[in-house]
Amino acid sequence: MQPYAVYEEFIAGLARTLLQPPSSLDVSSGLRNHIRGASGVRHQIDVSFEDATEPVPQLVLVECKHLNEPVKLAHVKVLKATIDDIAGAVGGHHTVVGILVSRKGAQRGAAEYARHYSVEIQQIESQREYDFAYRRWRVSGRAGAAHGGGHATAEGYGLRTCTTCGTAFRVRVVEQVCANCNRPG
Numbered sequence: 001m002q003p004y005a006v007y008e009e010f011i012a013g014l015a016r017t018l019l020q021p022p023s024s025l026d027v028s029s030g031l032r033n034h035i036r037g038a039s040g041v042r043h044q045i046d047v048s049f050e051d052a053t054e055p056v057p058q059l060v061l062v063e064c065k066h067l068n069e070p071v072k073l074a075h076v077k078v079l080k081a082t083i084d085d086i087a088g089a090v091g092g093h094h095t096v097v098g099i100l101v102s103r104k105g106a107q108r109g110a111a112e113y114a115r116h117y118s119v120e121i122q123q124i125e126s127q128r129e130y131d132f133a134y135r136r137w138r139v140s141g142r143a144g145a146a147h148g149g150g151h152a153t154a155e156g157y158g159l160r161t162c163t164t165c166g167t168a169f170r171v172r173v174v175e176q177v178c179a180n181c182n183r184p185g
Contacts, residue, residue: 003066004064004066007064007066007103008029008030008046008047008064008066009029009030010124010127011029011046011047011062011064011101011124011132012027012029012030012046012047014124014130014132014139015027015029015047015049015062015132015134017139018132018133018134018137018138018139019049019134019137026049026050027047027048027049028045028047028048028049029046029047029048031044033047033048035048035059035061035086035089036086036089037082037085037086037088037089038085038086038087038088038089039085039088041085043082043085043086045061045062045063045082046062046063046064047061047062047064048060048061048062051134051135054095056092056093056094056095057093057094057095058094058095058096058097059086059090059094059095059096059097060097060098060099060134061079061082061083061086061096061097061098061099062098062099062100062101063075063079063082063098063099063100063101064101065100065101065102065103066103067102067103067104068103068104069104070104070105070106070107070110071100071102071104071105071106071107071110071121072106072107072109072110073107073109073110073113075100075110076100076106076110076113076114076117076119076121077113079098079100079119080098080113080117080119082098083096083097083098083119097118097119097120098119098120099119099120099121099122099134100114100119100120100121100122101121101122101124101132102121102122102123102124103123103124103125104123104125105123106121128142129141129142
C-alpha cells in the first residue's frame with residue numbers, strides 16, 4: 001500500500017474512533033469514496049462523514065496530504081472549490097465543512113485562506129503522535145520505545161468537552177461521564 005493510502009486510512013481510523021457511540025457517525029474513505037457536486041463531477045474524498053447531531057446536518061470532508069512539505073495555497077483552494085461544488089448539490093439539507101490534515105502543517109498564505117473560509121487545518125505528522133479533532137470530540141495518542149527494556153509503549157484516548165461545565169475529559173469505553181461535574185458528556 002502506498003504511503004499516502006496508509007496515511008489516509010490512519011486518519012479514517014482516527015475519525016472512526018473519534019465518532020464512536022454516542023455519536024455513531026458513519027465514516028467513508030478510500031479511492032471509492034465519491035460525492036457528486038452540483039457541477040456533475042464526482043469528487044474523490046479521502047475521508048467523509050455526516051454529522052446528523054446538528055440542527056442542519058453537516059457533511060464533513062477530510063482531505064489528507066501526505067507531503068514532506070507544508071500544504072500550499074493551491075491545496076486549500078482545491079478543497080474549498082470541492083466544498084462549494086458539493087454544497088451546491090446538497091442544497092439546504094446539509095452544510096458542508098472541510099478539514100485538511102497534513103503531515104507538515106500549512107504555509108502562511110494557505111493557513112490564512114483556510115481560516116477566512118472556515119477550512120480547518122490539522123497537523124498529524126505520523127501514527128506515533130497524533131491529535132485529531134472534530135467539534136467537541138478529540139482523539140489523541142502517543143507511541144514510543146520504553147527506556148532500557150526495548151519494549152514499545154502506546155497511549156491513546158479520546159477527549160470530549162462536557163456540554164454542562166465545559167471541561168475536557170477522557171472518554172471511557174463503558175461510561176462517558178465528565179469527571180468534573182459527573183454528568184454525561
